[in-house]
Amino acid sequence: MKKILCPVDFSKPSTKAAEYALQIAQRTNASLTLLHVLHLPMLDTTESAMVASQMLDEQRRYSADKLHAMALHLQTLPNAGAMAIDYRVQEAFLADAIERLTKEEDFDFVVMGTTGGGNTLEEILIGSNTESVMSQVKCPVLAIPANARFPEIHRIVYASDFQPEDARAMRQVVALASLFQAEVEVVHVTEEADEATAEKGRAHMARLQEETAGYPVQFREIIHKEEDTGLKEYLSTTQSNMLAILKKRRSFFKNIFSMSLAEKMTYQTTLPLLVLHAEE
Numbered sequence: 001m002k003k004i005l006c007p008v009d010f011s012k013p014s015t016k017a018a019e020y021a022l023q024i025a026q027r028t029n030a031s032l033t034l035l036h037v038l039h040l041p042m043l044d045t046t047e048s049a050m051v052a053s054q055m056l057d058e059q060r061r062y063s064a065d066k067l068h069a070m071a072l073h074l075q076t077l078p079n080a081g082a083m084a085i086d087y088r089v090q091e092a093f094l095a096d097a098i099e100r101l102t103k104e105e106d107f108d109f110v111v112m113g114t115t116g117g118g119n120t121l122e123e124i125l126i127g128s129n130t131e132s133v134m135s136q137v138k139c140p141v142l143a144i145p146a147n148a149r150f151p152e153i154h155r156i157v158y159a160s161d162f163q164p165e166d167a168r169a170m171r172q173v174v175a176l177a178s179l180f181q182a183e184v185e186v187v188h189v190t191e192e193a194d195e196a197t198a199e200k201g202r203a204h205m206a207r208l209q210e211e212t213a214g215y216p217v218q219f220r221e222i223i224h225k226e227e228d229t230g231l232k233e234y235l236s237t238t239q240s241n242m243l244a245i246l247k248k249r250r251s252f253f254k255n256i257f258s259m260s261l262a263e264k265m266t267y268q269t270t271l272p273l274l275v276l277h278a279e280e
Helices: 012-028 046-075 094-104 121-136 166-180 195-211 227-236 252-257 261-268
Strands: 003-007 031-038 085-091 109-114 141-145 155-159 183-190 217-223 242-247 273-277
Touching (some): 003 012, 012 141, 012 166, 031 094, 094 121, 109 121, 121 141, 155 166, 155 227, 166 183, 166 242, 166 273, 183 227
Parallel strands (some): 003 031, 155 183, 155 242
Antiparallel strands (some): 141 273
16 A cells, blocks of 8 residues: 545545544555545536636635645644645546546555435435445545544454455455454355355365465354345444455446445445455
8 A cells, every 4th residue: 555545525524534544544654645526517608617617716726725724634633743645626526536546646545434324415425425436446445434433453354255356355455454463354144054155165265365375364154134234233243443345346237226235334334444346
């Protein structure tokens, strides 16, 4: 991890995410860049274009001032030291801007805020923005709930359904965990316990252990009819600090008729959610 990008909209959830991103940047010696996006207005006449251009200039200046103030705030936090914090203002849709920056400027980790579930317009927009970024951006995305605390990261749970792509995802989880000397646990949720599933789990864990260079990884099987509910209930009874999930590319029909586990957990979990991506 070398370059962390943190999109902010100056809401409380995004400020919380920026504070969380700072802590990770400090521990990993990564750079931190704050990003605020402005949406381009729809124009229909030359006159309205001139007015819109003036308004956009004002918004750029206002946003730059807000970003500068946020950077100063972050630098006053404990252990911030003399860490330099960069910031950008861009005109684009959020997911498009992040996707372009991660590709063109090699940002390799995104930290952003989410409120989880809710009924207010702010909560719905923040939740949908987070899900859009998770779907479109291919580097790891860490979604920080508004009520997240800042303990030491000492235990990361990775939710597995025994897919070959788990190997690459586990390498990323272990790379992060090793920076904090955190425990890693692989959790598999199944509807019923049987020897075939248990044997499949043992074989899968043996393969994952080969990929993690000897880093200690534990395995736990959870019996529950609903994968997301089973995970949520398990996490509520443990002292975990982060949930990691692999987001896989889904078919057209699955995109229409169902939410992925990553999407469901974005709205349900009160833990930071690390979303990793399967190779396409």
